[in-house]
Amino acid sequence: MLVERASSLASSASSQPWWRGAAIYQVYPRSFADTNGDGIGDLPGITQKLDHIANLGVDAVWLSPFFTSPMRDFGYDVADYCGVDPVFGTIADFDALVERAHSLGLKIIIDQVYSHSSDQHPWFQESRASRDNAKADWYVWADAKPDGSPPNNWQSVFGGPAWTWDGRRGQYYLHNFLTEQPDLNVHNPTVQDALLDAARFWLERGVDGFRVDAINFAMHDPELRDNPPAPPGGKRTRPFDFQQHVYNQSHPDIVTFVERLRALANGFGDRFMLAEVGGDHAIGEMHAFTVGDSRLNSAYGFDFLYADKLTPTLIAQVARDWPEDAGWPSWAFENHDAPRAISRWVDAQHRGTFARMKMLLLCALRGSIIIYQGEELGLPQVEVPFDRLQDPEAIANWPHTLSRDGARTPLPWSPGARNLGFSEGEPWLPIGGDHAALTVEAQERSTDSILSFTRACLAVRKSSVALRTGSMKVIEAGESLLVFERSASGERVRCTFNLSDREAPFAFAGKELIRAGHIDAKAIGPYSAIVEEIG
Numbered sequence: 103m104l105v106e107r108a109s110s111l112a113s114s115a116s117s118q119p120w121w122r123g124a125a126i127y128q129v130y131p132r133s134f135a136d137t138n139g140d141g142i143g144d145l146p147g148i149t150q151k152l153d154h155i156a157n158l159g160v161d162a163v164w165l166s167p168f169f170t171s172p173m174r175d176f177g178y179d180v181a182d183y184c185g186v187d188p189v190f191g192t193i194a195d196f197d198a199l200v201e202r203a204h205s206l207g208l209k210i211i212i213d214q215v216y217s218h219s220s221d222q223h224p225w226f227q228e229s230r231a232s233r234d235n236a237k238a239d240w241y242v243w244a245d246a247k248p249d250g251s252p253p254n255n256w257q258s259v260f261g262g263p264a265w266t267w268d269g270r271r272g273q274y275y276l277h278n279f280l281t282e283q284p285d286l287n288v289h290n291p292t293v294q295d296a297l298l299d300a301a302r303f304w305l306e307r308g309v310d311g312f313r314v315d316a317i318n319f320a321m322h323d324p325e326l327r328d329n330p331p332a333p334p335g336g337k338r339t340r341p342f343d344f345q346q347h348v349y350n351q352s353h354p355d356i357v358t359f360v361e362r363l364r365a366l367a368n369g370f371g372d373r374f375m376l377a378e379v380g381g382d383h384a385i386g387e388m389h390a391f392t393v394g395d396s397r398l399n400s401a402y403g404f405d406f407l408y409a410d411k412l413t414p415t416l417i418a419q420v421a422r423d424w425p426e427d428a429g430w431p432s433w434a435f436e437n438h439d440a441p442r443a444i445s446r447w448v449d450a451q452h453r454g455t456f457a458r459m460k461m462l463l464l465c466a467l468r469g470s471i472i473i474y475q476g477e478e479l480g481l482p483q484v485e486v487p488f489d490r491l492q493d494p495e496a497i498a499n500w501p502h503t504l505s506r507d508g509a510r511t512p513l514p515w516s517p518g519a520r521n522l523g524f525s526e527g528e529p530w531l532p533i534g535g536d537h538a539a540l541t542v543e544a545q546e547r548s549t550d551s552i553l554s555f556t557r558a559c560l561a562v563r564k565s566s567v568a569l570r571t572g573s574m575k576v577i578e579a580g581e582s583l584l585v586f587e588r589s590a591s592g593e594r595v596r597c598t599f600n601l602s603d604r605e606a607p608f609a610f611a612g613k614e615l616i617r618a619g620h621i622d623a624k625a626i627g628p629y630s631a632i633v634e635e636i637g
Contacts, residue, residue, distance in 0.1 A: 121311065121374040121399060122430060123570035124161035125465070125560055126211065126472045130438045131168050131190055132176060132332045133512045134475060136525035143524070145191035151515075152206055154542060156266075158478060159560035162209035162374070166312050166438055168196070172222050172348040174495060175295040178315060179220035183300035189253040200308045209310035216297050216359075217319035218283040225296070226284050230270050238295050242276035242285045244326055246403070254380045255328045255342040256350040264350060270313060278319050278350060280494055288320045294359050298366050299352040302449035305367065311374030313366075314398070317360070318379050318387050321353035339502035347381055356392055359395050371449050376432055385423050392429025400470055401428045402432040407440035412447045412460070415603055418579035421586070424469070426573055431469035435460060444482035448629065452603060453482060456629045459599060465559040466597045466633060467587065468574035472557075476513055479545060480552035483508040484534040492531060507531055521632065555618065562616045568593040569633075583605045587636075593637035600626045612636035
């Protein structure tokens with residue numbers, strides 16, 4: 103049986119691209135590991151700690167931006183698409199990181215930010231200088247209305263109008279995010295060429311794929327029509343929330359640029375193109391960006407990242423949203439833009455049990471999965487006081503904030519070291535007060551730690567063709583219990599999760615592969631789970 107299963111896995115692996123069903127570990131470079139004592143993580147720090155990531159059993163590392171930037175949005179405001187910001191190191195440091203990762207069997211995925219740049223980028227500096235220079239139409243410019251007001255009613259994600267007046271050109275420029283993040287005019291083929299040249303630069307340096315940031319913001323309505331008002335109801339903490347985002351984003355021509363990007367990547371072999379898509383129409387756009395063989399390989403949205411609660415109904419819905427004839431999905435419960443899931447979804451009393459159940463659920467889902475740094479340790483959200491906030495969105499929307507800083511705090515490495523081993527200097531964000539007991543070193547000493555359980559979950563996923571690439575059928579999605587089956591190549595696996603804080607009825611169905619929490623022949627405990635091989 104073991105020989106047959108190994109043969110089946112080997113056959114399946116050889117017929118599938120490496121990224122299909124892959125586990126990807128997201129590194130937020132500012133907060134991973136600091137080697138020069140300035141309190142900010144750097145590329146050499148990541149290289150030094152790659153063994154930790156490889157030992158988890160993941161397939162790839164996604165690096166959040168490390169590009170040259172004034173850091174108004176901490177790297178998502180790019181001033182040089184082909185440069186490494188000195189705070190993170192040098193291009194030689196990046197090359198060393200890629201070489202070390204590949205030697206450990208890890209792929210490297212990096213962010214690409216195509217919808218906007220920094221206002222300090224030379225492209226924008228030239229574009230704003232006049233209306234007739236070579237890059238005059240590389241950004242989105244528009245005249246004022248007769249009364250001097252902005253061209254339309256579009257609002258910025260970070261608060262206030264999405265238009266800023268520029269006296270040098272005597273026009274407004276569009277910025278869906280910060281004022282310092284002007285929107286590129288990706289309708290312009292020359293702009294597309296420049297972005298693809300930047301992508302080619304990194305592909306030639308050996309990166310294995312891109313996570314494309316906010317791709318549905320890459321093109322706007324050229325007619326600059328007003329967005330309609332949003333229907334009544336729902337949570338509204340920003341002017342952005344009062345509109346339906348019909349015209350400032352999601353233009354249908356985005357797919358033409360996506361196809362050009364995929365064609366470029368295809369020239370470098372088996373590369374992975376992952377789209378980040380948010381908004382009210384995310385599911386339709388994710389399908390559009392990933393359909394067929396000429397667009398991106400996968401997409402992920404915010405189904406879980408902004409969810410207030412993890413429920414069987416939610417899981418069942420996202421499974422229905424990605425039928426087998428759609429593109430390939432990717433899933434994340436946590437990332438740098440959302441509060442830690444363990445703090446959103448469960449009380450402090452149940453965090454340890456819940457963290458294990460949550461990790462097993464992520465590893466059982468159909469699709470590729472993304473684990474955010476610290477998630478393997480069960481880190482809770484850090485309450486960052488207002489005077490220590492760095493995130494412009496958190497500051498602008500205080501106290502109604504997404505608390506992005508609280509999920510970006512430094513990774514704790516050693517309980518006895520200064521700043522828990524992150525840096526010898528003062529960290530750019532405060533260390534979590536309850537993170538000392540959850541450090542990598544402390545959890546390495548225990549076979550019962552969340553870190554050890556994460557490794558076990560990933561090992562089970564990797565050893566099962568059904569879990570890695572198989573189909574998914576929801577059997578039950580009630581108030582407490584979620585039961586689904588994964589199947590491929592003659593292997594069937596049943597996955598049972600109790601997402602409530604009370605016991606639920608249970609009966610064993612097959613050979614146990616892994617469990618989390620308390621389970622007996624009659625009941626499955628609160629926030630407990632089991633994966634069984636049934637065929």
